[in-house]
Amino acid sequence: MTATDSAGLPPRPPINFKTKALYGLGASASIIKQRGITTFLLLFYNQVVGLPPAMVSTAIMLALVFDAFVDPLVGQISDNTRSRWGRRHPFMYAAALPVSVAFYLIWNPPIGWEHEALFGYMLVCLLTIRLFDTFFELPSSALLAELTSDYNERTSIIAIRSFCGVAGGLIMQLLVYQVFLKKNPDGTGGLLERSGWEVYSIVGAITIFTIILISSSATHHQIPYLRKAPTRKITIPAMLREVGATLNNRSFVVLAISGMFMNVSLGLKTALELYFNLYFWGLTQGQLAIMTVTGVLASIIGVTLAPIIAGKIGKRYAAITMFFGAVIALLLPIGLRIIGVMPANGTNLLFGILILDFMANGIMAIMTGVMLQSMIADVVEDSEVKTGRRSEGLLFSADNLFKKIVSGVGVGVSGVLLTYVAFPQGAKPGAVDPDLLRNLALIYLPTIGAFYAVAISCLFLYKIDKSVHEENLRILQEGVLDARTTDAQIEAASPAATGPAGDLSPVTPRP
Structure with missing residues (x-):
């Protein structure tokens, strides 16, 4: 008997590679959007449009915080939605047009507006992008735990999804460097040329729209085999009790804390990565493309x-x-430059070292991401054993909530650092004071290193290995809850929780 069978669903046919690949393709839409905002938006609005860096980073931070609080709401609603298209797909289809239009608009701000008006315009576009990207990405991510319960197959599907996300984002970034904003031999073009960003926004918006529809359609035939939301009335207090009971899971908590510290560093790293590449290392756009x-x-x-x-x-x-290897690869070149043992900028030796380091960091970073996402998916059954509820959307959204709140802090810190070192507006590569760049690196290294160290340490407290996961599946298949049933579940099933008003139907363990 499979876990799917025990839930009263028809036997699921095998998920073929085509379905896995097109499901994974959906990650490209979110990463194209995310990489555009985290890699280019600060540079675009600061160096091209002319907004102060602190103002740009503040807008990005506010949008991330907004997104963080929207995520659990969308996740909980998604978990409890009943429709002929199931719990996830209505949200996924609804996201395609709004997020694409907002992506186009953010790269085409009005000309001649005052800073305050441009700030408001950018913020509205960011909030719209974040809201409707959540409508797609969260339900799509939550599908993973429903598509398969196999411990190793989850990792392989996430590997496909991670590859599609990284590859899609990097290919679009390559097009920026080599097509949309290519630096011409006569000195025209380049990342500071405003006209190229319009072409990028059009191609990016169309790509995002198309990928969302293709990926959503690819799993549409799986709807009959997916979990159905329970039929019950639920009030806000009852929903909050469910949220608390679901999130009160040790393995989830340590993953969430690790993710918080990791994403502070990621927000800081991503926002300043292009500044380091262009100004600290003096790389050309051709080298960035390579x-x-x-x-x-x-x-x-x-x-x-x-x-x-x-x-x-x-x-x-x-x-x-x-994770540890990726952090070492990220920080080592900057540290070696500070102590004076890296080759000079503009040399082939320097670029060769950076390429090898970049590859090592990329390999280990994506492996880390695959493991962490698969570990979150394994919390789903562990939580169901304890609470009697399937809460994929809530768990993935809560994980995103904590990450995005602090990621916004990381982006905000990047603007503060640029302001603190008095980074010049409209700066040309090779023309920035080396002492200024050194000061930026000296602040950057210990800050990001400390946060990464905490993130890695938290992972030692995660307790769900293959044997625990298989035991959870056994419990769910046999329809038996063990002694780990929580007080919150008992309370939710009690008359006091349901009451004459029928605000919450009793929650019974789902086999």
Whole structure:
């Protein structure tokens, strides 16, 4: 008997590679949007449009915080939605047009507006993008735990999804460097040329729209085999009790805390990455394009190795090992430059070292991401054993909530750092004071390193390995709850919780 059968659903046919690949393709839409905002938006609005960096980073931070609080709401509503298209697909289809239009608009702000008006315009576009991207990405991510309960197959599907996301984002970034905003021999064009951003916005918007529809349609035939939302009335207090009971899971808590510290660093890293590449290392756009291609190759290697390594040593230790290696690869070149042992800018030796380091970081980073997403998926059954409810959307959204709140802090800090070191507006690569760049690096390294160290340490407390996961599946298949049933579940099933008003139907363990 399978877990799916025990839930009263028809036997699921095998999920073929085409379905897995097109499901995974959906990650490209979110990563194209995310990479555009995190990599280019600060540079675009600061150096091209002319907004102060602190103002730009503040708008990005506010949008991330907004998104963080929207995520659990969408996740909980998605978990409890009943429709002929199931719990997830109505939201996924609804996201396609609004997020694409908002993506186009954010790269085409009005000319001649005052700073305050441009700030408001950018913020509205960001909030719209974040809201409707959540409508797609959260339900799509939550589908993973429903498509398969197999411990290793989850890792392989996430590997495909991670590759599609990374490859899609890097390919679009490559097009920015080499097509939309290519630096011409006569000095025209480049990242500071405003007209190129319009072409990028059109192609990006159409790509996002198309990918969302294709990916959503690819899993549409799985709707009859997906979990159905329970038929019950639920009030806000009852919903909050359910949220608290679901999130009161040790393994989830340590993953969430790790993710918070990790995403502070990621927000800071991503916002300043282009500044370091252009000004600190003096790379050309052609070299950035080569690094982007290298990133695609690294993602292929990473997603290929991730299921193999996870199968041999387990997801937790694989995540810890790869995470540590990725951080070392990220920080080592900057540290070596500070102590004066890196080759000079503009030399082939320097670029060769950076390429090798970039590939090593990319391979280990994507492997880490695959492991962490698969570990979150394994919390779903662990939580169901404890609460009697399937809460994929809530768990993935809550994980995103904590990450996005602090990621906004990281982006905000990047603007503060640029302001603190008095980074010049309209700066040309090679013309920025080396002492200014050194000061930026000296602040950047210990800050980001400390946050990454905490994130890695938290992973040692995660407790769901393959044996625990298989035991959870056994319990659910047999329809038996063990002694780990929580007080919150008992309370939810009690007359006091349901009451004469019928605000919450009794929650029974779902086999």
